[in-house]
Amino acid sequence: MTFQSPMPSREFLWDIFRRVDKDRSGYISADELQQALSNGTWNPFNPETVRLMIGMFDKQNRGVISFEDFGALWKYVSDWQNCFRSFDRDNSGNIDRQELKNALTAFGYRLSDDLINIMVQKFDRFGRGTILFDDFIQCCITLYTLTSAFRHYDTDQDGVITIHYEQFLKMVFGLKCWP
Amino acid sequence: MYTQPGYYNQPGYGGQAGQLEMGHGPYPSIGAGGTVSPQVQQWFNAVDKDRSGFITAIELKSALVNGQGQNFSETACNLMIGMFDKDRSGHINLEEFDKLYTYINQWLAVFKTYDKDQSGHIDEQELSQALLQMGFRFSQEFISFLTKRCDPKGGKISVDNFIVLCVQVQRFTEAFRVRDTQQNGTVTIGFEDFLKVALSCSI
Numbered sequence: 001m002t003f004q005s006p007m008p009s010r011e012f013l014w015d016i017f018r019r020v021d022k023d024r025s026g027y028i029s030a031d032e033l034q035q036a037l038s039n040g041t042w043n044p045f046n047p048e049t050v051r052l053m054i055g056m057f058d059k060q061n062r063g064v065i066s067f068e069d070f071g072a073l074w075k076y077v078s079d080w081q082n083c084f085r086s087f088d089r090d091n092s093g094n095i096d097r098q099e100l101k102n103a104l105t106a107f108g109y110r111l112s113d114d115l116i117n118i119m120v121q122k123f124d125r126f127g128r129g130t131i132l133f134d135d136f137i138q139c140c141i142t143l144y145t146l147t148s149a150f151r152h153y154d155t156d157q158d159g160v161i162t163i164h165y166e167q168f169l170k171m172v173f174g175l176k177c178w179p
Numbered sequence: 180m181y182t183q184p185g186y187y188n189q190p191g192y193g194g195q196a197g198q199l200e201m202g203h204g205p206y207p208s209i210g211a212g213g214t215v216s217p218q219v220q221q222w223f224n225a226v227d228k229d230r231s232g233f234i235t236a237i238e239l240k241s242a243l244v245n246g247q248g249q250n251f252s253e254t255a256c257n258l259m260i261g262m263f264d265k266d267r268s269g270h271i272n273l274e275e276f277d278k279l280y281t282y283i284n285q286w287l288a289v290f291k292t293y294d295k296d297q298s299g300h301i302d303e304q305e306l307s308q309a310l311l312q313m314g315f316r317f318s319q320e321f322i323s324f325l326t327k328r329c330d331p332k333g334g335k336i337s338v339d340n341f342i343v344l345c346v347q348v349q350r351f352t353e354a355f356r357v358r359d360t361q362q363n364g365t366v367t368i369g370f371e372d373f374l375k376v377a378l379s380c381s382i
Contacts, residue, residue, distance in 0.1 A: 150373055
């Protein structure tokens with residue numbers, strides 16, 4: 001399954017970049033990116049998702065996005081948008097429990113209803129029992145990070161690992177930035 | 180409760196007995212409520228900017244400043260509101276705020292005792308001491324990992340990050356202990372259960 005969108009032209013990207021870069025610093029900050037992105041409601045875009053995305057594409061590790069990094073980021077957001085829309089079957093602008101389950105199954109996960117419930121509860125920022133676009137990205141990135149950490153130890157691929165206390169803590173601690 | 184040899188006191192196995200329980204070093208706990216003092220009422224009114232009768236994480240954030248002169252992190256405020264917001268409404272009322280007020284003050288006091296050089300932040304060495312006194316003995320490498328998680332460049336841990344860090348260590352350790360049936364500092368854990376712990380104990 002793929003949600004690839006084509007890379008837009010440099011002119012197109014430059015136009016967007018300039019509009020997002022409100023203070024004309026030549027870089028897009030987390031605040032600028034947050035303001036530019038929409039989750040389909042009046043609520044601000046999930047700041048944690050913004051941080052995760054900047055962390056992924058900020059090659060120089062300065063906490064901002066240069067124009068060189070911007071194309072990849074733009075494409076990433078577009079791909080997620082396609083993905084989100086394809087699982088939002090009822091076009092409600094959010095993903096409910098069943099839609100999340102379908103999405104994760106399509107990604108190759110087999111998770112119990114109990115765990116799906118935990119995920120909805122965890123990533124549903126507004127207590128509506130559904131997940132918005134930005135929260136969906138956070139949810140998927142988090143799941144991916146945890147799965148990678150688990151796989152690293154699951155060398156025989158039987159879905160069970162034996163780990164020490166500090167190893168365990170490192171795996172679960174890597175999840176979220178605090179500041 | 181945990182009278183077994185304290186394997187959490189050592190990076191590997193073994194270690195001294197009896198250091199496991201919380202409360203050996205200063206560590207705040209959620210106390211019982213009482214009548215709300217006028218001072219707390221005043222604070223509540225000041226923090227409750229929109230006069231809704233409730234305090235949200237965002238209102239709390241704008242009211243709290245750490246030793247670096249920055250507002251508390253969103254994560255810290257979400258964590259603390261979440262602890263006292265029993266009906267999961269996303270905000271807390273006066274009675275809940277009263278408990279939160281006590282809780283935060285306890286943390287501030289704890290932080291001061293560990294901030295030996297009174298710098299307003301805790302460094303790697305001070306964190307190591309703090310966790311040790313709370314009953315956690317980690318390897319230097321893990322302490323370093325935690326410090327970098329809080330402040331990748333400066334290695335300075337502000338009070339809000341310190342609160343988040345300690346609460347996370349405590350929650351994850353608790354989840355680990357339950358699964359460490361042999362009490363040897365190792366767990367055998369399946370993928371689903373691992374996800375469950377990671378998701379439900381993290382903030």
